[in-house]
Each structure stands twice: as C-alpha cells, then as structure tokens.
Amino acid sequence: MLKMKRVSETVGMKVFTDNGDYFGEVEEAILTKTKVYGWRVRATRNSYLEKVLGSAKGVIVPQNLVKSFGDVMLISKTAIPSQIEEKPEDMEAS
Numbered sequence: 001m002l003k004m005k006r007v008s009e010t011v012g013m014k015v016f017t018d019n020g021d022y023f024g025e026v027e028e029a030i031l032t033k034t035k036v037y038g039w040r041v042r043a044t045r046n047s048y049l050e051k052v053l054g055s056a057k058g059v060i061v062p063q064n065l066v067k068s069f070g071d072v073m074l075i076s077k078t079a080i081p082s083q084i085e086e087k088p089e090d091m092e093a094s
Contacts, residue, residue: 005069007036015041015061015073017048017080024049024058026073038062039073048080 007029015023024047028040042058043049049058065079 013073015075017075017077018067019077021048023047027058036063
C-alpha cells in the first residue's frame with residue numbers, strides 16, 4: 001500500500017544510508033513545479049556528515065538517491081560525495 005506524506009512532515013526527519021550510517025536530518029525539500037528535486041540534509045551532532053564536512057552545514061541529496069522514507073529517510077550510500085568518502089588513513093584509526 002502506498003502511503004503519502006506531506007513535505008512539511010519530513011522536516012527534521014533523520015536520514016540514514018542503506019549501510020545503516022546516520023547521515024543527518026532533513027532541513028528542507030527542494031521542489032520544481034511538479035515534483036521533489038532533492039532534499040537539503042544538514043549535518044547534526046554525531047552524524048556522518050558532521051565528521052566529514054567539518055564547518056560545512058550539510059549537503060543536497062537528489063531525489064533519485066532516496067530509497068524510501070517513513071519514520072526515517074533511507075538514502076543510497078552513493079549520496080556521499082566522492083571527495084568526502086573515508087580515506088585509508090581514516091579507516092586505520094577506527
């Protein structure tokens with residue numbers, strides 16, 4: 001069954017990658033005349049974005065990378081820009 005959600009209900013929704021990593025929170029929907037173009041996701045405390053972006057406030061996730069949403073939004077791990085993916089020295093420290 002298809003469930004509808006108002007865009008206003010998505011603001012503040014937690015965003016996770018399909019790997020289960022906490023990515024951030026929905027700050028705003030980016031709309032065209034007829035559809036959702038993407039989602040502005042802000043970096044929040046203890047989120048993956050906070051760790052890799054530093055002083056930046058967040059990213060825009062295109063709608064085609066959103067897999068699903070309900071209580072939380074699930075996005076593809078490919079939404080992580082290649083320039084901020086973990087570097088080998090970061091992985092050794094983990």
